Amino acid sequence: MDAYYWRLFATGLAFTIFGAGGLVLGAIVLPAQRLLPGDALRRRARARRTVQLGMRTFVDLMRMLGLLTYELHGFERLGRDGQLIIANHPSLIDVVFLLAFVPGASCVVKSALWKNPVTRSGALGAAYVSNAPTEAMVMGAVEALRSGQSVIIFPEGTRTTPGRPMQLRRGAAAIALQGARALTPVFIRCTPATLSKNEPWYRIPRRRVRVSLHVGPDIDLAPFRASGPAPFASRALNEHLLGVFCAELGFDVFE
Amino acid sequence: MTYSSEQILDLVKEALAELFRLDPARVTLEAHLADDLGIDSIDAVDLLYRVERLTGLKIGAEDFRGVRTVGDLVEAIARLPQAER
Numbered sequence: 377m378d379a380y381y382w383r384l385f386a387t388g389l390a391f392t393i394f395g396a397g398g399l400v401l402g403a404i405v406l407p408a409q410r411l412l413p414g415d416a417l418r419r420r421a422r423a424r425r426t427v428q429l430g431m432r433t434f435v436d437l438m439r440m441l442g443l444l445t446y447e448l449h450g451f452e453r454l455g456r457d458g459q460l461i462i463a464n465h466p467s468l469i470d471v472v473f474l475l476a477f478v479p480g481a482s483c484v485v486k487s488a489l490w491k492n493p494v495t496r497s498g499a500l501g502a503a504y505v506s507n508a509p510t511e512a513m514v515m516g517a518v519e520a521l522r523s524g525q526s527v528i529i530f531p532e533g534t535r536t537t538p539g540r541p542m543q544l545r546r547g548a549a550a551i552a553l554q555g556a557r558a559l560t561p562v563f564i565r566c567t568p569a570t571l572s573k574n575e576p577w578y579r580i581p582r583r584r585v586r587v588s589l590h591v592g593p594d595i596d597l598a599p600f601r602a603s604g605p606a607p608f609a610s611r612a613l614n615e616h617l618l619g620v621f622c623a624e625l626g627f628d629v630f631e
Numbered sequence: 632m633t634y635s636s637e638q639i640l641d642l643v644k645e646a647l648a649e650l651f652r653l654d655p656a657r658v659t660l661e662a663h664l665a666d667d668l669g670i671d672s673i674d675a676v677d678l679l680y681r682v683e684r685l686t687g688l689k690i691g692a693e694d695f696r697g698v699r700t701v702g703d704l705v706e707a708i709a710r711l712p713q714a715e716r
Contacts, residue, residue, distance in 0.1 A: 510672035511679075512692035518676075550673045554680060605650045606677035 378583045379442060386441040387580050394434055401430050402494035406501045423501030424480055431476035438469075444584060446473065450591030454478045457524040458557030460517075462548050463564055463589075464621055465530040468571035470564050473589055474528050482520045483528040484513060507533070514547055518555035527551075531617065535573040542622060549614040553601055561592040561617070563624045592624060633713045634686065639705045646681040650674075660702035668701075682708060 409422050438444050454461055455478050463474060475483060487508040489495040499506070505516040505527065520527050531548035552559045565588045568581035600613045634642070644655040653668060664670045670678065675698075679690045688711050698704050 509692070509696075511676050511695050514673060514676040515679075515692040546673050550676060554676070605652075606680070607650050607674045610673065610677070 380580070380582070383443055383584065384578065384580055386443055387577060390434075390438055390441060390443060391577055393437060397430060397434065399494055401426060402497050406497040410497070410501055419501065420503045421480065423498065423503075424482075427475055427498055427502050428479060431472045434472060435476045442584060444469075444587055446587040446589070448473075448477060448589050451477050451589070453560065453591050453594075454562070455481060455526050456558055457526070458521045458555070459526040460521060460548070460552045460556035460559050461526060461528045461562060462531050462552075462559065462617065463528065463562040464542070464625060465532050465535045466564055466569065466572060467535065467566040467587075469587065470530070470566075471528075473564075473587065474562070477589075478526065478528060481526045481528050482517075484517055484530070510547060514551055514554070517551045521551070521555035521557070527556075531614075538569055538572050542618065542625075544614055544618050544621070546610050546614045549617060550606070550610040552595075552597060553606060553610055553613060556597065559595045559597055561595065561620060561624075563590045563592055563621070564588070565590075565625070590624075592620070595620065634709065636705055636709055639708050640701070642682060642685050643678075643701060643704060643708075646678055646685060650677055650681055658701055660700065660705065662701045663699055664701065664704070665699075678704075688713065 405426060406423055409426060410419060412419070412422070414422070435446070439446065461474070461478065461481065463470060471483070471485075475481070482502070482504055484505045484507050485499060487506040489499040489504070490506060498504075505513060505520060507513050517527050517529065529548045529551065531544040532542065533545040533547070536542060565586075567586050568583055569575075570581050570585050571577065595617070597613075600609045600616070603609050603612055640658075640660065644658045647653040647658050647668070648655055651668070651670065651674070657668065662668055664675060675695065679695060682688070683690050686708070688708065690708070690711065694707050694711060695704075698707050
């Protein structure tokens with residue numbers, strides 16, 4: 377059972393710490409940072425660093441509590457100017473890992489984060505891109521890429537539903553074609569499955585979780601851009617991306 | 632130069648024909664972008680970028696709010712500041 381009761385306790389503890397840490401960052405640290413001097417770019421960089429540090433601390437905490445082990449491959453290729461980073465989304469903690477290990481990046485996140493007073497300061501301060509409305513998401517991400525930022529997006533739009541075929545929304549493909557200088561996939565495996573969609577926190581897996589994040593080779597956008605009008609190209613690219621993710625992940629996204 | 636509504640409609644027709652291979656005859660002011668022309672919100676962004684490219688106007692996502700029909704879109708574009716041309 378791999379220290380089941382300890383991990384159950386530690387999972388509850390980790391959620392509590394995440395909530396408390398989020399509260400401290402969101403209600404105190406990030407709002408206070410917004411008062412510090414500096415132009416918009418510096419403020420944004422500061423807020424992103426704070427979020428990154430928070431996520432990084434949380435990853436270390438989960439590892440030290442024995443909840444998970446993780447491995448990263450190829451992360452030195454992330455965070456380039458105008459790079460769109462696309463990742464599959466098997467678990468709630470994927471975004472924690474990407475924000476923890478891709479310095480300075482923007483991220484497409486749920487619009488609900490702007491409505492919650494605690495998460496709002498982070499979303500605003502770090503100038504992340506809201507996923508709704510769709511037009512604003514695509515244009516916001518394109519603008520971020522064109523201005524030289526790297527942007528993280530989960531093209532499934534929501535966590536993968538275990539046992540169902542993977543589906544990609546077209547937004548990421550459209551964003552890539554309009555704005556990205558490089559398009560780079562990250563393949564995330566989380567075994568056994570945990571914190572996937574519709575799964576309560578206390579239903580913990582029987583084994584300690586292993587998270588691996590592999591950065592794949594860049595996907596060449598030129599042939600798609602040359603292939604025809606944007607709406608056709610984005611559909612073709614989206615099909616291609618689905619093939620890339622399925623080929624790499626096969627059926628072991630969820631073991 | 633500034634664009635009249637007729638010119639903007641022509642530009643939109645041109646963009647729709649190029650991007651979606653839509654017959655310009657189907658592109659009337661009353662045509663509903665999603666229901667009649669099959670343009671979803673991601674297609675709509677490609678359309679806006681194309682119109683930007685054709686006109687040199689800068690269009691933001693907020694300008695597109697509430698746009699449902701071709702007529703709404705023409706109006707939204709006509710409302711944009713055209714000074715920089």
